[in-house]
Amino acid sequence: MKARVHVMLKTGVLDPQGEAVRHALGSLGFDGVEGVRQGKVIELDLAETDKAKAEETVNQMCEKLLANTVIESYSVEIS
Incomplete structure (x- = not known):
C-alpha cells in the first residue's frame, strides 16, 4: 500500500522560500x-x-x- 503525505505551512505563517520563488x-x-x-x-511504501x-x-x-x-x-492519501 502507498501513502502520500502533503505538508504545507499553515495560512499566516511566513513562507520565505515561496516568496523567493514568486520573486x-x-x-x-x-x-x-x-x-x-x-x-x-x-511518499511511503507500507506493508499494511x-x-x-x-x-x-x-x-x-x-x-x-x-510535520x-x-x-x-x-x-494523507492512501492508495
Missing part, C-alpha cells in the same frame, strides 16, 4: 503570480493492507515526525 518567477517574466506557498510531498489502519499509522507518523504541526498542516 524569481517575476524576474523571468511571469508577472501574474501573486503568491507562492512551497511545501513538501512524502488495511486502508484504515494505514491511514491511522501515517497520521501518527505525521504528528510525531513528518511540525505548530506551523504546518498535512493531508
Whole structure:
C-alpha cells in the first residue's frame, strides 16, 4: 500500500522560500503570480493492507515526525 503525505505551512505563517520563488518567477517574466506557498510531498511504501489502519499509522507518523504541526498542516492519501 502507498501513502502520500502533503505538508504545507499553515495560512499566516511566513513562507520565505515561496516568496523567493514568486520573486524569481517575476524576474523571468511571469508577472501574474501573486503568491507562492512551497511545501513538501512524502511518499511511503507500507506493508499494511488495511486502508484504515494505514491511514491511522501515517497520521501518527505525521504528528510525531513528518510535520511540525505548530506551523504546518498535512493531508494523507492512501492508495
